[in-house]
Amino acid sequence: MKKSIRRIAVVAGAGAAAFGIAVAPASANASTVWTVNPTPANYTATNSGNIMLTANIPMTCTTSGASGTMASNTGNPSQVATISAINFGTATTPCTSLLGNVTTVATTPWKIMAKDYNASTGVTTGYVDGISAKVSAGACVFTVTGKASGTYTNSTGILAVNSVSGELTVTSATNCGTVVTTSTKPTFKGNYAVKVSGTSTIPTIKGSNP
Known part of the structure; x- marks a missing residue:
């Protein structure tokens, strides 16, 4: 029996490794x-690579930017930054989809929340909260609300947004047929390079438990 249990544990561990699952205690x-x-500080963020919003169909933005403020705080989860403005696409580089060009109007502020910090990698894990945006793709218009998981890496200044299904919801949809409905579970993915406004300085976020 002990050998069987050991064998199951080995196989499970190998399977987890094969799928890139981190087997580690919390x-x-x-x-x-x-x-x-620095704290407090104003920041700007510019997309590094494409930004993707998927609501059954992919919507791609090659240009996106955000700005706001960031400051030290306490608690868990804890708000470490505010997104006071964010744009997706421009008049000359609109976001695109199979339904046509995409226009997204965000209702801000959004909040960047910190939950965990890995001192060995300098990576903070958390989420963007309070997301609210009206999306128009051709004649289809829908509203997205919720949150999106993400990480922030001190060495690169990259805020990597990588939501999972169920974090964002469609609260209303018009002229979208069955393509986008209130049952649709959108995802929001993309990387943003963060700098202190007007400088090339990368801000850092560090968590501790004194």
Whole structure:
């Protein structure tokens, strides 16, 4: 029996590794003190690669930018930054989809929330909260609300947004037929390079539990 249990454990571990699943215990002490440097600070963020919003059909933006403020805070989860403005596409580089060009109008502020910090990698794990946006793709118009999981890496200044199904919801849809409905579960993915406004300085976020 012990050999069988050992064999199952080995196979399970190998399977997890094959699928890139991290088999590790959760942090014993979640961060409750969040140190942002510099603080407070205004920041700007510019997309690094395409930004993707998928609501049954993919919508691609080659240009996107955001701005807001960031500051040290306490708690878990804890708000470490505010997105006061965010745009998707421009008049000359619109976002695109199979339904036609896509226009997205965000209702801000959105909040960047920190939950966990890995001191060895300098990566903060959390999510963008309070997302609300009206999306028009051709004649189809729908509203997206919710949150999107993400990470922030101190060494690169990259805010990587990588939502999972169920975090965002469609609260209303008009002229979308069965393509986009209130049952649709959109996803929002993309990387943003963050800098202190007017500089080339990459801000850092560090969590601790004194």
